[in-house]
Amino acid sequence: MTCVRILLWFAVAFIAAIAGGLIYIKTQTNGFSARAKPTAFETMAARTARGLALSASVRERQNPVPDSGQTVGEGREHWADHCALCHANDGSGNTEMGRQMYPPAPDMRGQDTQRLTDGELFYIIENGIRLTGMPAWGSGSERDRQDTWKLVRFIRHLPSLTALELEQMKDFNPRSPQEIREEMEEQEFLNGGPVHPHEQRHEQRHEQRH
Ligand code: HEC
Incomplete structure (x- = not known):
């Protein structure tokens, strides 16, 4: 009996030593710094997992707000005020905050974001993305939902944003x-x-x- 117990203790101590060693090595190499950039494999795995986590009914939701200059304009102002801090007015993610996150804010004009369905974009804005810097913005109110759908319209418009629009957005960026x-x-x-x-x-x- 005591022999078994001693062996058990040895086993526990051995496992703890290995785990401790591994944690030590890991923190000595790249630690937990957010400065590193996720590998292509990590990004692909996270995106695939995200896609699989959403049901078809969520992914296939249609945008109920019209695709008009008015809605895109409202989405643009909202973006400049709430999202540009991390995502930049042009959606490139090229801001001090956006670049230094792990994972960083992506370039939303590119294929990876534009390939997402309207339903996926809506879900992400309403609920955020766990274990990343992307916050959940939805409050559940109908008005907020409409605002989110307008943001989705604006995200679709990002690749063709004009210099004049970028200039106008500066007025809506938060100021100290x-x-x-x-x-x-x-x-x-x-x-x-x-x-x-x-x-x-x-x-x-x-x-x-x-
Ligand atoms: C505090 C920083 C921050 C703010 C503010 C923020 N985001 Fe994000 N957002 C992120 C980060 C970081 C990611 C990347 C997460 C990832 O790679 O999984 C992200 C990802 C996204 C994505 C997914 C893009 C993709 O290709 O995967 C969408 C859509 C998005 N944000 C929309 C918005 C909108 C709309 C707002 C404003 C209402 C907003 N974000 C505000 C940090 C932020």
């Missing part, structure tokens, strides 16, 4: 309070209005206290 203040001052200056340096200083002092 500092940027808003600077813009207001600039506007005031252009309108010939007064800029009060002492007020500015007071505001800065106020901010420093927080």
